[in-house]
Amino acid sequence: xxxxxxxxxxxxxxxxxxxxxxxxxxxxxxxxxxxxxxxxxxxxxxxxxxxxxxxxxxxxxxxxxxxxxxxxxxxxxxxxxxxxxxxxxxxxxxxxxxxxxxxxxxxxxxxxxxxxxxxxxxxxxxxxxxxxxxxxxxxxxxxxxxxxxxxxxxxxxxxxxxxxxxxxxxxxxxxxxxxxxxxxxxxxxxxxxxxxxxxxxxxxxxxxxxxxxxxxxxxxxxxxxxxxxxxxxxxxxxxxxxxxxxxxxxxxxxxxxxxxxxxxxxxxxxxxxxxxxxxxxxxxxxxxxxxxxxxxxxxxxxxxxxx
Amino acid sequence: xxxxxxxxxxxxxxxxxxxxxxxxxxxxxxxxxxxxxxxxxxxxxx
Numbered sequence: 214x215x216x217x218x219x220x221x222x223x224x225x226x227x228x229x230x231x232x233x234x235x236x237x238x239x240x241x242x243x244x245x246x247x248x249x250x251x252x253x254x255x256x257x258x259x260x261x262x263x264x265x266x267x268x269x270x271x272x273x274x275x276x277x278x279x280x281x282x283x284x285x286x287x288x289x290x291x292x293x294x295x296x297x298x299x300x301x302x303x304x305x306x307x308x309x310x311x312x313x314x315x316x317x318x319x320x321x322x323x324x325x326x327x328x329x330x331x332x333x334x335x336x337x338x339x340x341x342x343x344x345x346x347x348x349x350x351x352x353x354x355x356x357x358x359x360x361x362x363x364x365x366x367x368x369x370x371x372x373x374x375x376x377x378x379x380x381x382x383x384x385x386x387x388x389x390x391x392x393x394x395x396x397x398x399x400x401x402x403x404x405x406x407x408x409x410x411x412x413x414x415x416x417x418x419x420x421x422x423x424x425x426x427x428x429x430x431x432x433x434x435x436x437x438x439x440x441x442x443x444x445x446x447x448x449x450x451x452x453x454x455x456x457x458x459x460x461x462x463x464x465x466x467x468x469x470x471x472x473x474x475x476x477x478x479x480x481x482x483x484x485x486x487x488x489x490x491x492x493x494x495x496x497x498x499x500x501x502x503x504x505x506x507x508x509x510x511x512x513x514x515x516x517x518x519x520x
Numbered sequence: 521x522x523x524x525x526x527x528x529x530x531x532x533x534x535x536x537x538x539x540x541x542x543x544x545x546x547x548x549x550x551x552x553x554x555x556x557x558x559x560x561x562x563x564x565x566x
Contacts, residue, residue: 258554259547268554269562276554280561284553305541306550311534315527374561384562395557398564406563441526497524 225458228488235482235494238324242333245325249275250383261306263313264326265431267377269384271391279361279431280374281306286365310434318442318474319435322425323464323481328379329425333464335417342421342466349427350477357430378413378424381406421466425479436476443497446482448473452491459484459492 249262250272258268262275285303292301313321322329336342360373374380385406389396416423425432448470459469462484467477469484469492485494541547559565 255555256551259551261550267562269557273554276550280558281550281553284550299540300544303541303546304537304544305546308534308537308539308541311530311537313534315530315534371558371561374558375563377561380562385564388557388559388562388564395559395564398559400563400565402560402565403563438526438530441523441530443527443531497527 222458222461225456225488229486230488230490231482231485231493235485238481238483239330239333241324242327242330246327246330249273249325249327261309262325263310263321263431263435265328265377265379265429266326267374267380267383269380269388271387273383278306278310279377280371282361283365283371283373286362287369287371290366290369310431311438314435314438314442316443318439318444318480319432319478320442320444320480320482322429322432322435323479326425326431328382329422329479331382331414332417332422332424335414336421336464338418340461343419344466345420345423345426347477352427353429353433353436356428357433361430373430375402376406376409378406378410381410385410421464422479426465426477432479436478439476439478439480440474444480444494445497446473446478446480446485446492446494449491449493452489453487454489454491456488458488462486 245264249264249266250270251274252272254274257274258276260275261278261281263278265279266273266275266277268275268277268280282303285301285306289301356373360376364370364372385403389399413424413428420426446469450470453470455470463469464481464483465477465479467475469478472478473484473492482494484492487493
């Protein structure tokens with residue numbers, strides 16, 4: 214049965230379509246990880262990169278937008294009443310995020326987020342994954358509103374950072390290695406953070422992108438506009454033969470036939486490799502290409518029998 | 521129609537936010553936060 218499934222998968226992989234550049238996602242993710250943490254140009258930390266990359270990493274060259282939003286929330290408490298709203302509101306950080314999400318939706322999650330890449334690699338260790346109940350996806354919005362805005366405002370502490378597994382990986386590990394004086398600070402909280410990190414990493418083997426799906430506040434911001442962004446992904450039900458290739462290969466663990474451009478889609482474009490061209494990515498101004506009619510008998514010959 | 525052009529409106533709003541924010545010195549503020557190592561944020565102090 215397993216061998217049959219693999220044979221069907223291989224048969225479909227010989228037919229993969231889509232533009233060539235979407236096949237280089239792994240290298241783009243790796244390049245983004247290296248560039249974001251390439252140590253030099255610390256002046257660039259004023260720019261908030263549209264990905265979750267801890268600015269406490271010794272090599273980080275950009276700012277973390279979620280870290281900046283929390284600091285804005287904390288500052289707002291002390292500055293309210295003393296300055297005009299536009300001086301206190303995080304207009305610059307939100308403006309950067311708005312531009313990226315208007316142009317690319319949630320593609321940053323699928324293409325440049327370093328923690329997303331780590332989870333993709335762990336997810337690739339298994340072929341079958343458990344599905345996360347969809348309502349858990351809304352937890353990200355609760356994390357965004359509470360841990361990024363409300364709790365920092367009232368407590369004066371960056372609580373999302375204190376729990377962030379990406380910070381535990383990049384800052385929590387690399388600072389003690391490259392800055393030995395910080396090792397003395399390793400205590401209970403460091404272990405709590407590592408436990409959260411290990412929990413998500415282990416879960417990433419069994420569930421597709423568990424952190425992105427349930428807890429990432431930046432993904433929550435981007436997914437608000439994913440459906441209306443310039444870069445779109447379209448599904449053509451007429452061409453779809455229900456071969457399930459897209460469902461089996463989606464790094465976000467969604468069913469692209471039903472949830473394309475939805476709040477759980479990470480815009481990775483893996484589904485745009487569809488063997489039957491039923492899913493395609495294109496900019497908003499480009500019309501969906503006309504349907505190429507299938508040859509007679511093509512469905513029966515090439516589509517595997519699934520479910 | 522609105523769906524089709526929402527990205528243009530959002531891009532312009534984002535650019536306006538960036539310009540106003542930069543005018544308020546937010547680049548320097550973010551840079552200062554980013555350069556200050558927050559040890560409690562990465563679990564290296566209680």
